[in-house]
Every structure is written in C-alpha cells, then in structure tokens.
Amino acid sequence: MSLLHIVRRRLLLAIVVVFGVIVVTFIVSRLIPGDPARLMAGEHASRETVQHMRHVLGLDRPLPVQFAVYLDKLVHGDLGVSIRTERPVSEDIRRFFPATIELSLAALLFAVAAGVPLGVLSAVFKDTWVDQAARAVSVIGISMPAFWLALLLLDFFYNWLGILPGTGRLDEGMAAPPAVTGMFTVDALLAGQWQTLRSALVHLALPGFTLGFVILGIIMRQIRSAMIEVLQEDYIRTARASGLSSSRIIFGHALRNALIPSVTMLGLTFGDLLYGAVLTETIFAWPGMGNYVIQSISFLDFPSIMGFAVIASLAYVLINLAVDLTYMLLDPQIREIG
Amino acid sequence: MTDWRHTWYRLSRSPLTVVGLGIVIAVLLVMIFAPLLSPYDPNRLSLAVRLAPPSLHHWFGTDEVGRDLLSRVIWGSRASVVAGIATVAISMSIGTLIGAFSGLSAGWVDTAIMRTMDILLAFPSFILAMTLAAALGPSLINAIIPIAIVRTPFYVRLARGQALTLRDRAYVRAAVSFGSSTWHIVRRHILPNSLAPIVVQSTLDIGLAILTVSALSFIGLGAQQPTAEWGAMVANGRAFFLDQWWYPTFPGLAILVTAVGYNLLGDGLREILDPRLRGR
Numbered sequence: 001m002s003l004l005h006i007v008r009r010r011l012l013l014a015i016v017v018v019f020g021v022i023v024v025t026f027i028v029s030r031l032i033p034g035d036p037a038r039l040m041a042g043e044h045a046s047r048e049t050v051q052h053m054r055h056v057l058g059l060d061r062p063l064p065v066q067f068a069v070y071l072d073k074l075v076h077g078d079l080g081v082s083i084r085t086e087r088p089v090s091e092d093i094r095r096f097f098p099a100t101i102e103l104s105l106a107a108l109l110f111a112v113a114a115g116v117p118l119g120v121l122s123a124v125f126k127d128t129w130v131d132q133a134a135r136a137v138s139v140i141g142i143s144m145p146a147f148w149l150a151l152l153l154l155d156f157f158y159n160w161l162g163i164l165p166g167t168g169r170l171d172e173g174m175a176a177p178p179a180v181t182g183m184f185t186v187d188a189l190l191a192g193q194w195q196t197l198r199s200a201l202v203h204l205a206l207p208g209f210t211l212g213f214v215i216l217g218i219i220m221r222q223i224r225s226a227m228i229e230v231l232q233e234d235y236i237r238t239a240r241a242s243g244l245s246s247s248r249i250i251f252g253h254a255l256r257n258a259l260i261p262s263v264t265m266l267g268l269t270f271g272d273l274l275y276g277a278v279l280t281e282t283i284f285a286w287p288g289m290g291n292y293v294i295q296s297i298s299f300l301d302f303p304s305i306m307g308f309a310v311i312a313s314l315a316y317v318l319i320n321l322a323v324d325l326t327y328m329l330l331d332p333q334i335r336e337i338g
Numbered sequence: 339m340t341d342w343r344h345t346w347y348r349l350s351r352s353p354l355t356v357v358g359l360g361i362v363i364a365v366l367l368v369m370i371f372a373p374l375l376s377p378y379d380p381n382r383l384s385l386a387v388r389l390a391p392p393s394l395h396h397w398f399g400t401d402e403v404g405r406d407l408l409s410r411v412i413w414g415s416r417a418s419v420v421a422g423i424a425t426v427a428i429s430m431s432i433g434t435l436i437g438a439f440s441g442l443s444a445g446w447v448d449t450a451i452m453r454t455m456d457i458l459l460a461f462p463s464f465i466l467a468m469t470l471a472a473a474l475g476p477s478l479i480n481a482i483i484p485i486a487i488v489r490t491p492f493y494v495r496l497a498r499g500q501a502l503t504l505r506d507r508a509y510v511r512a513a514v515s516f517g518s519s520t521w522h523i524v525r526r527h528i529l530p531n532s533l534a535p536i537v538v539q540s541t542l543d544i545g546l547a548i549l550t551v552s553a554l555s556f557i558g559l560g561a562q563q564p565t566a567e568w569g570a571m572v573a574n575g576r577a578f579f580l581d582q583w584w585y586p587t588f589p590g591l592a593i594l595v596t597a598v599g600y601n602l603l604g605d606g607l608r609e610i611l612d613p614r615l616r617g618r
Contacts, residue, residue, distance in 0.1 A: 016453060016457070017456055017457050020453075020460070021461060024457065024461070028470060029473070031470075031473040031474070132354060139354075139605070140594070142601055143545060143549065143597030143600075143601050144597075145549055145552055145569070145572070145594060145597075146553075147553065147556045147573075148586065148591075151576060151586050151590070152587070152590075155579055155580065155583055159580050270462070271464070271465075274464065274465055275553075278465075278557070282557070283576075293468075294557055297468075297472045297557065297558070297559070306469075308465075309465055309466070312465050313461050313462060313465065316460070316461070316465075320460075
C-alpha cells in the first residue's frame with residue numbers, strides 16, 4: 001500500500017464519518033422532548049400560533065425533507081436561530097468559540113509543559129518513588145471531576161486568598177482589545193495593551209489550570225509508555241554503549257522518537273478538552289461554548305444544542321484527520337513505503 | 339492455581355494497585371451496608387441544623403434543609419457507583435457480543451458494523467452523551483443509557499480484535515469444521531479468551547463512567563432531587579460553597595476517591611494481565 005493510498009483511504013473514511021455525524025445529530029435533535037414550536041411561541045400562545053410556528057420551523061414536513069433542508073442549510077453555514085438568544089446559532093458560535101479556543105489552548109500548553117517532563121521522569125526512573133509519585137499525579141488528574149476542582153480552586157484562590165479573579169475574562173469595566181482572533185490574550189498582545197494582557201492572563205489562570213489538569217494525566221501517561229518502549233530499543237543501547245551522556249540519549253534520541261506516536265493522542269485530547277470546557281466554563285462564568293450550551297440545555301434550546309454538537313463534532317473529526325495525516329507524514333515507517 | 343498465585347504475587351508488589359483494590363472494596367462495602375453505616379436518614383429534613391459545619395454530630399456537616407451530608411454521601415454511593423457499574427455492564431455485554439460476531443462473520447456485516455462504530459467513535463464522547471441525555475430528558479437512567487451507548491464501540495473493537503486473532507487458531511477452526519454454531523464458538527472460545535483485556539477495560543471504564551454520570555448530574559441531566567447522588571450534591575452545594583465549603587467538598591471528594599480506586603486497580607490489572615507488559 002502506498003502512502004497516497006493510505007491517505008486516500010483515511011480521507012474517504014473521514015467523509016463517511018462526517019456524513020454519519022450529521023445524520024446522528026439530526027436524529028438526536030428530533031428526539032428532544034418538549035415542543036420547540038410551543039417554546040418559541042410562548043406559553044400562552046394560541047393553537048394557531050403554535051401551528052404557524054411549527055410551519056415556520058418546518059417541523060410539519062416529513063423527516064427526510066427536514067433532513068434535506070437541514071443538510072442544505074448546514075452546507076451554507078445556517079444552523080438555525082437560537083430560541084434563547086434569538087440570534088442565528090452560527091453567529092452565537094462565532095461569538096463564543098474564541099473564548100473556548102483560548103481557554104483550551106492555555107490548558108493544552110500547561111498540560112504539555114507539565115505532562116511531558118513528568119512522563120519522561122516517570123519512564124527514566126521507572127518503578128522508583130519518582131515514577132510512583134508521577135503516576136499518582138496522573139491518576140488523580142484522570143479521576144478528577146473538573147467541576148469540583150474548579151469549585152475548590154475558586155474557593156481557595158479567590159474567596160480565601162483573594163489573589164486571583166473568580167469569573168469572566170477581564171477586569172470589570174475593562175474594554176475588550178480590538179478583535180483580531182477573538183482571543184483576548186493574543187489580541188491584547190497585538191494591540192500592545194499590556195494592562196489588558198495582564199488582566200486576560202490572570203483571568204485565564206484558574207480555568208486554564210483546571211482544564212489543563214484534566215488532560216495532564218492523559219499526556220503524561222502517553223509519554224511515559226512511549227518513552228519506556230523507546231528506551232528498550234537497540235539504538236538506545238548502542239547510544240549508551242558508545243558513551244553518549246544520559247541527557248543526550250533521553251532528550252536527543254528517546255524523547256524525539258517517543259513524541260511521534262504521541263502526536264495522534266493530541267487529537268483525541270481535543271474531545272477531553274471539550275468535555276472539560278463544558279464543566280469548567282460554567283463555574284468560572286467563562287463566556288465560551290461550554291457555558292453557552294449548558295444554558296441552552298436548561299432552556300431546551302434545540303437549535304443551539306444541535307448547532308454546538310454538530311460544529312464541535314465536525315471540528316473533532318477534522319482535527320483528528322489532520323493529526324492522523326501529520327502522523328503519516330512524520331512517521332518514517334509509513335513515509336518510507338510511499 | 340499457580341496463575342492466580344502469580345497474579346497475587348504481582349499485585350502485592352505494586353502498592354498503588356493494592357491501594358486501588360482497597361478503595362474499590364471499601365466503596366462497595368459502604369454501598370452494600372449503607373443503611374447500617376449512615377448515622378441519619380439521608381432524606382430527613384431538620385431545619386434546626388441547616389448548613390451546620392462539620393461537627394461530632396454531623397461529620398460532613400449538613401445541607402440547606404438540614405440533611406446530614408455524611409449520610410447522603412454514603413447513600414449517594416448507591417446512585418453514583420451503581421450507575422457507573424450499570425453503564426459498564428451494558429456497554430460491555432452488548433459491545434463484546436457485537437464485536438465477537440462482527441469479527442467471526444467478516445464480509446459486509448463486519449464492515450457495516452465497524453463503520454457504524456467508527457461514526458460513534460468519531461464524536462467527542464461527552465458531547466454526544468450530553469446531547470443524547472438532553473434529548474431523553476433529565477433522569478439518572480437517561481444519563482446511564484447515553485454513556486453506555488458512547489462506550490459500546492470500545493468493547494466492539496476489543497472483542498472483534500480478539501475474534502480476528504482467535505478465528506484462525508486450530509481449535510476454533512476445528513470447531514467450525516465440526517459444524518459448531520457461531521453462538522457456540524463465541525461463548526465457548528472467543529469470550530473466555532477475551533476475558534483479560536475486557537476485565538481491564540471495564541475496570542478503567544467504571545471509574546470513567548462514575549465521573550461522567552456525576553458530570554451529567556452536575557449539569558442537571560442526571561439524578562434529580564431528592565436522590566442523593568454525588569454529582570447532583572456538588573451542584574446543589576455550588577450555591578453555598580463560598581460560605582459553606584463542606585457542602586460540595588465531601589461529595590466531590592467521594593467521586594475523586596472512587597474514580598482513583600478504579601483507575602489504579604485497572605492500571606494494575608493491565609500490567610498483570612497483559613503479557614506484553616510483563617517484565618517491564
């Protein structure tokens with residue numbers, strides 16, 4: 001099988017999966033109890049108004065037709081109108097997504113910065129107390145209810161010590177930096193607004209740590225097992241025998257090779273980031289997608305829930321596709337046969 | 339027999355696994371003996387002691403209607419842990435059967451099943467479970483079902499992989515040539531030989547399921563009042579945590595400790611049962 005063939009197969013699978021994801025979200029959206037037409041028309045609306053609303057929403061047409069309409073709108077970026085905010089869902093998502101991306105990137109940065117060294121230490125000092133301690137941290141991270149950790153941190157750093165802000169993205173009354181990426185830290189940096197940058201970073205600390213801690217264990221675990229595998233390879237033994245220093249072997253040879261298989265896992269952590277974001281954002285009142293979808297759920301706002309689910313899932317599929325393709329290009333064993 | 343002794347020996351050499359096993363057994367005991375262990379009725383209101391801090395009478399304090407939080411955490415294990423175990427029992431049994439049949443049947447049946455699983459796996463699992471739970475309406479059962487659905491593909495893959503390797507073994511081929519039914523082969527050969535990886539996966543999964551159920555309950559999609567459930571208790575305590583720290587702290591700690599227990603035990607079992615990892 002040539003590289004081109006493998007890539008083509010992977011792309012084909014991605015297309016099947018994207019279509020499947022859209023079908024599943026559509027089916028789920030039609031399962032939602034409560035009559036969205038009645039919800040939109042209001043509690044005291046007459047039968048005729050509800051009927052009219054149902055017609056406007058297209059809910060009186062046969063399911064396959066509804067699906068075709070849904071698909072057509074999706075292709076054109078139309079996700080319907082949110083019942084709660086009364087804005088187009090696509091506009092809401094554009095508005096709230098940058099905050100979630102910013103939070104997720106901060107969390108990922110922290111998790112990689114802490115998880116990779118922990119994983120390396122754990123593998124190098126395998127079965128010693130260093131390893132046991134690092135594994136304990138990883139298991140606690142994997143077992144941590146993010147919403148509970150968020151509450152504890154909020155209580156400790158905001159309520160008790162008073163050194164970190166509790167909620168939001170910026171100090172109260174502070175204007176958002178000129179929008180370029182929608183990520184306040186990056187935008188503030190671009191505009192040279194140091195006060196705003198500082199405020200944005202301080203507000204990012206607690207939610208970023210909470211979310212990062214949840215995936216830290218996963219990253220550490222992956223690096224540990226990849227490192228243990230690599231450290232047993234013949235070329236490592238050869239490098240040892242030829243008198244290279246331990247640090248050069250670990251960082252120059254072993255870690256570089258352990259990172260390649262770990263790349264595929266980064267795509268999967270995006271799913272965990274979404275999971276964590278939903279829980280973390282509600283507690284820190286972080287105005288991102290997680291917060292948005294939780295409020296939509298309590299409102300039975302089905303266009304928003306469905307819009308979020310479809311966009312988040314498609315993003316997940318595409319990120320994993322990109323990661324897999326990168327891996328195929330990075331991994332010499334696959335690249336060679338191409 | 340020597341096999342079990344070997345397993346026990348390896349277990350005793352890994353302190354973290356023993357800790358995990360200890361936690362799992364302790365939580366199961368608390369769950370079974372909840373009526374004997376809990377000092378109060380978990381649903382008894384007592385407005386005289388609303389939001390009382392931890393004391394000798396109420397070790398974990400009380401909530402906003404004076405219910406004893408220790409008793410509610412103890413009884414909460416019956417909701418949270420049972421929900422976690424039920425989730426895994428459903429996804430494991432259904433997934434393993436589908437996977438074993440898929441692997442044995444090959445051809446378009448296998449392809450169709452596996453593509454469907456690919457689609458389910460392509461979703462960010464919590465988002466799918468959350469959306470399904472929202473569609474089904476808030477209740478503990480409606481939190482269990484979506485999580486079980488989301489986890490099923492993992493068992494399908496696992497069992498299918500086992501079936502594919504075992505399919506070409508001499509004894510399975512012999513069974514086929516004797517005219518054994520697929521069901522017989524699955525039951526007699528595939529399932530017993532797939533036990534080790536499935537046990538490992540389900541132990542780890544129970545920890546994950548307990549976390550996910552409590553997360554759904556926390557956002558209002560799982561257990562409803564007045565059921566004592568750990569995630570729902572943290573959610574209720576959220577409004578009070580700035581002044582009454584104990585309220586969300588203890589139920590959350592129960593989630594963490596239980597999940598740690600299952601994860602440590604699952605990790606340990608994997609190292610013991612997976613021959614590839616032996617001696618590492």
